[in-house]
Amino acid sequence: MRQDCLEIGTIQAFIDGELGSKDVTRVSAHVAVCDSCAFMLGEAEDESAVVFPALEREFNSLVPTQRLWNKINDSLTEERQSRPFWQKLWGTLSAGLLTPSMAAAASLIIVVGVVALALINRGLTPTQTASTRPVVTSVSPSSSASTDRVISPTTPESTIDPVAPPARIERADYRPVVHRSPATVSDVPAAAKDTSSAYMPGEESYVRTIASLSRTIADQKDNTIRGSERMSFERDLAVVDDAITKMRAEVRKNPRNESAKQVLYSSYQNKIDLLNSVSQKEELVASLK
Amino acid sequence: MFGQMVYRPLVERPAAPPAPVGMQPHSRAHGWDETSERSIKVDPNVNLSLCVGEGSLTVNGWNRNEVRIFVSKGSKFSFRVQMKSPKTGEPALILAVSEAEAKNKAGSWSECLHGEEIEIDAPPGAVVNLKGQETTTVVDGIRRVSIKNAGGDISIRNVSAGVSAVTYNGDLTVEQSSGPMSLETTRGNILAFDVGPSEIGDLFKAKTSSGAISVQKLQFRQTEINSISGTVVYNGEIQTGGSYSFGTSNGTIRLTLPLDSACTIWASYGGAFNSEFPLKIMTEDLKGGWVKSITASIGKANNTMLRLTTNNGSISINKQQ
Numbered sequence: 001m002r003q004d005c006l007e008i009g010t011i012q013a014f015i016d017g018e019l020g021s022k023d024v025t026r027v028s029a030h031v032a033v034c035d036s037c038a039f040m041l042g043e044a045e046d047e048s049a050v051v052f053p054a055l056e057r058e059f060n061s062l063v064p065t066q067r068l069w070n071k072i073n074d075s076l077t078e079e080r081q082s083r084p085f086w087q088k089l090w091g092t093l094s095a096g097l098l099t100p101s102m103a104a105a106a107s108l109i110i111v112v113g114v115v116a117l118a119l120i121n122r123g124l125t126p127t128q129t130a131s132t133r134p135v136v137t138s139v140s141p142s143s144s145a146s147t148d149r150v151i152s153p154t155t156p157e158s159t160i161d162p163v164a165p166p167a168r169i170e171r172a173d174y175r176p177v178v179h180r181s182p183a184t185v186s187d188v189p190a191a192a193k194d195t196s197s198a199y200m201p202g203e204e205s206y207v208r209t210i211a212s213l214s215r216t217i218a219d220q221k222d223n224t225i226r227g228s229e230r231m232s233f234e235r236d237l238a239v240v241d242d243a244i245t246k247m248r249a250e251v252r253k254n255p256r257n258e259s260a261k262q263v264l265y266s267s268y269q270n271k272i273d274l275l276n277s278v279s280q281k282e283e284l285v286a287s288l289k
Numbered sequence: 290m291f292g293q294m295v296y297r298p299l300v301e302r303p304a305a306p307p308a309p310v311g312m313q314p315h316s317r318a319h320g321w322d323e324t325s326e327r328s329i330k331v332d333p334n335v336n337l338s339l340c341v342g343e344g345s346l347t348v349n350g351w352n353r354n355e356v357r358i359f360v361s362k363g364s365k366f367s368f369r370v371q372m373k374s375p376k377t378g379e380p381a382l383i384l385a386v387s388e389a390e391a392k393n394k395a396g397s398w399s400e401c402l403h404g405e406e407i408e409i410d411a412p413p414g415a416v417v418n419l420k421g422q423e424t425t426t427v428v429d430g431i432r433r434v435s436i437k438n439a440g441g442d443i444s445i446r447n448v449s450a451g452v453s454a455v456t457y458n459g460d461l462t463v464e465q466s467s468g469p470m471s472l473e474t475t476r477g478n479i480l481a482f483d484v485g486p487s488e489i490g491d492l493f494k495a496k497t498s499s500g501a502i503s504v505q506k507l508q509f510r511q512t513e514i515n516s517i518s519g520t521v522v523y524n525g526e527i528q529t530g531g532s533y534s535f536g537t538s539n540g541t542i543r544l545t546l547p548l549d550s551a552c553t554i555w556a557s558y559g560g561a562f563n564s565e566f567p568l569k570i571m572t573e574d575l576k577g578g579w580v581k582s583i584t585a586s587i588g589k590a591n592n593t594m595l596r597l598t599t600n601n602g603s604i605s606i607n608k609q610q
Binding site: 229232233235236239240242243246247249250253257258259260262263266267270273274277280281284285287288 | 340342401420421422437439457458475476496498499515517518536538539557574578579580581582598600601
């Protein structure tokens with residue numbers, strides 16, 4: 001490179017038409033005799049040829065949009081792939097930093113990049129271990145390679161990792177994790193909360209139905225039954241719960257006590273009927289609107 | 290006894306002129322303030338359906354093949370014929386729907402009839418299906434009725450071929466009726482008097498959560514009566530070969546039976562067990578902690594079964610005087 005070689009900024013200004021007529025003549029004369037400057041000019045022109053068509057619509061509209069960034073990124077990627085690394089770096093930096101419009105674009109790209117990195121890091125922090133993430137289990141023993149992501153009932157939906165792969169709900173063998181723990185049965189009498197193995201034949205279905213109904217009407221009953229009606233409901237529920245607790249204790253004490261079993265089952269049924277009446281009333285009232 | 294129809298001549302009630310503004314405070318707010326009446330010639334076994342959003346409702350059987358609806362101080366309405374009878378060519382399935390020109394409180398158009406009083410006259414062979422909000426309902430002299438109200442008392446008489454009545458807050462009374470019966474109230478008493486099956490195998494069911502159930506002169510063989518916190522009282526015959534179940538979680542069961550009654554009793558109770566009838570005890574468990582039980586027979590052994598269950602109450606079986 002000769003001592004009187006042109007600076008890249010001057011070359012870029014030449015390309016952008018920002019030089020005066022004198023300078024244009026000087027640059028043209030120099031490039032005609034200097035191979036290295038001619039090469040730099042060629043490089044800069046190539047870059048401009050790639051970038052400016054991509055920016056044309058955006059510049060015309062004067063409103064930067066996501067499309068702008070997409071095109072810039074695409075153009076840069078394409079360019080990077082076709083050139084050596086040092087050239088890409090040099091060309092991009094020099095051209096971009098010396099031109100105000102490109103400098104702004106480059107700054108925005110950097111900002112976008114930083115924000116993207118920050119988002120990625122936030123979603124997948126190094127301290128986030130498998131134990132704190134949603135439970136991932138392999139449901140199908142026959143296909144060990146395929147795993148389904150199942151959200152544990154104890155994991156609130158809002159904590160679902162945004163970058164984790166989506167749940168494969170299209171799989172036929174997808175099954176949510178079933179927690180048999182009686183803790184999920186919130187409305188079961190204390191005596192019935194021991195273990196599932198302690199259930200009598202058929203009892204578990206009653207317990208599950210009651211738990212499901214209790215959850216269903218938890219919100220409904222505040223709107224559907226009020227005042228003295230609500231008091232009656234709660235009293236009846238207490239009566240039935242008391243009967244269930246007593247009879248269950250009786251059955252556990254003496255599993256051959258058929259009378260206690262009968263009363264227990266009928267008490268379960270009473271509770272189901274009672275809970276059902278709330279949702280049925282809600283349904284009726286809704287149907288009349 | 291059953292299905293006694295009373296002829297009620299048609300009383301001409303010309304539609305009242307529009308009421309002055311402010312005369313009907315309850316319906317004025319909704320924009321319903323008219324008194325209207327419509328009738329339609331129908332098949333003798335017509336099936337009529339309607340819902341009642343507001344007002345007291347009376348359904349009467351009359352000896353005309355015609356359905357007439359009278360609404361006082363309420364919404365205009367019309368009949369929708371859903372199906373005609375192939376035999377008579379007359380409407381066999383009709384709906385009565387409101388022509389409400391105003392929206393209800395929820396902001397949606399309602400097809401329910403509204404009014405201070407709603408009267409329906411229908412043929413004795415009519416089947417009437419009703420749904421309602423807080424509605425006091427009286428039904429008399431039709432073939433079958435099905436009612437489901439969010440609240441309000443229901444009184445049914447002279448229905449010949451079946452009653453299904455549900456109210457979630459109110460008393461329920463059925464008299465001199467026959468056919469399968471299902472009576473249910475969540476909060477209220479149930480009284481059934483002089484009721485029986487129209488066909489062999491018809492079932493009588495009465496259920497309340499908070500309230501007493503009183504049944505007299507019942508002729509069903511299949512009977513289920515259940516309350517959660519209320520007394521169950523039965524006064525009547527025990528049909529041979531019948532199956533009767535009386536239960537309450539927190540109340541007393543009192544049976545009053547004819548002197549010649551014969552049945553097997555299975556009773557489970559938390560309080561006391563008393564019988565004026567001599568019992569032939571088959572099994573008895575008085576040592577149970579919360580529940581005692583007894584299996585015994587009254588009179589000559591047969592296949593009639595009485596199942597009595599009360600968790601916290603007593604059971605008494607008395608002789609009719």
